[in-house]
Amino acid sequence: xxxxxxxxxxxxxxxxxxxxxxxxxxxxxxxxxxxxxxxxxxxxxxxxxxxxxxxxxxxxxxxxxxxxxxxxxxxxxxxxxxxxxxxxxxxxxxxxxxxxxxxxxxxxxxxxxxxxxxxxxxxxxxxxxxxxxxxxxxxxxxxxxxxxxxxxxxxxxxxxxxxxxxxxxxxxxxxxxxxxxxxxxxxxxxxxxxxxxxxxxxxxxxxxxxxxxxxxxxxxxxxxxxxxxxxxxxxxxxxxxxxxxxxxxxxxxxxxxxxxxxxxxxxxxxxxxxxxxxxxxxxxxxxxxxxxxxxxxxxxxxxx
Numbered sequence: 014x015x016x017x018x019x020x021x022x023x024x025x026x027x028x029x030x031x032x033x034x035x036x037x038x039x040x041x042x043x044x045x046x047x048x049x050x051x052x053x054x055x056x057x058x059x060x061x062x063x064x065x066x067x068x069x070x071x072x073x074x075x076x077x078x079x080x081x082x083x084x085x086x087x088x089x090x091x092x093x094x095x096x097x098x099x100x101x102x103x104x105x106x107x108x109x110x111x112x113x114x115x116x117x118x119x120x121x122x123x124x125x126x127x128x129x130x131x132x133x134x135x136x137x138x139x140x141x142x143x144x145x146x147x148x149x150x151x152x153x154x155x156x157x158x159x160x161x162x163x164x165x166x167x168x169x170x171x172x173x174x175x176x177x178x179x180x181x182x183x184x185x186x187x188x189x190x191x192x193x194x195x196x197x198x199x200x201x202x203x204x205x206x207x208x209x210x211x212x213x214x215x216x217x218x219x220x221x222x223x224x225x226x227x228x229x230x231x232x233x234x235x236x237x238x239x240x241x242x243x244x245x246x247x248x249x250x251x252x253x254x255x256x257x258x259x260x261x262x263x264x265x266x267x268x269x270x271x272x273x274x275x276x277x278x279x280x281x282x283x284x285x286x287x288x289x290x291x292x293x294x295x296x297x298x299x300x301x302x303x304x305x306x307x308x309x310x311x312x313x314x315x316x317x
Contacts, residue, residue: 065103158210251278
C-alpha cells in the first residue's frame with residue numbers, strides 16, 4: 014500500500030452508545046484484570062524484543078486511569094501480547110501501546126501503531142459479571158476474552174495493511190474473522206474460554222428482547238452487535254463442532270446458520286493459510302500457541 018492506512022475501530026463498545034446501564038465496581042475490576050493479566054505474566058516471556066513488535070505504556074492524563082496503567086505494567090500485559098504476535102514477520106516496527114484517548118472509548122490501528130485506550134479498558138470493567146456466572150464464565154474470562162478479541166481485531170487490520178492482504182468484503186468483518194481465528198489457535202480449553210468471554214460482551218443484544226439497537230447501527234462499518242455475536246459463534250462452531258456443540262444445542266446459534274459454519278470456517282482458514290501464513294515463523298507460532306496462557310479454572314459454557 015502506498016500510504017499509511019488509518020483503520021479505526023470501536024469493536025468493543027458493546028452498547029455504550031445505546032444507554033446500557035453499567036455499574037461501576039473499581040475494586041472488582043482491578044482484581045479481575047489482575048487475574049486475567051497475571052496469566053500472561055507468570056509464563057516466561059521468550060524473546061521479549063521480538064523483531065517488528067514494540068510496546069509502550071503511555072501515562073494517562075486522567076488520574077482515574079492511573080491504577081489501571083500501573084497494573085498493566087506490573088502484569089506485563091503488552092509484553093504478553095508482544096510474545097503472542099511475535100510469530101508475525103512484520104516488514105516494519107509495529108508499536109502496541111496503551112494510551113488515554115480524551116474520554117473516547119476506542120482501540121484502533123494507524124500505521125505504525127496499534128492503540129488501546131484506557132477508556133476502552135475501563136469500559137470492559139463496567140461490563141464484566143459481578144461474580145462467576147451460572148454457566149461458569151468468570152470475570153477473568155470476560156475480561157481477557159474481550160481484551161484479546163479487540164486487540165486481535167486491530168492486529169488483523171495491521172496485518173492486512175502491512176502484508177498487502179487483498180480483502181473482497183468489509184474490512185471490519187475480515188478483522189472480526191481474523192480475531193476469531195486467532196483465538197481458536199490456542200489450546201481447546203483456552204480457545205473455548207476466549208470465545209465465551211468475547212461472546213459474553215454481546216449478551217444484552219441477544220438475551221434481552223427489550224434491548225433496542227438504533228437504526229444507525231446498521232449503517233456502521235462494523236456489523237450490528239447481534240450479527241457479530243452469531244458470526245463469532247459460527248466461526249467457532251465451524252472450527253470444532255464438538256467443542257462448541259452447546260451453542261447449537263442451547264439455541265444460541267440457529268441450526269440453519271450452523272449448517273453453513275464448517276464452510277465459513279474453512280474459507281477463513283484457507284485465506285489465512287494462503288495470504289498470512291507465509292509471513293509467519295511457524296516454529297515460533299507453535300511455541301506460542303502450545304503454551305498455557307490462562308488460569309486453569311475450567312471451561313465455561315456459553316449459555317446462562
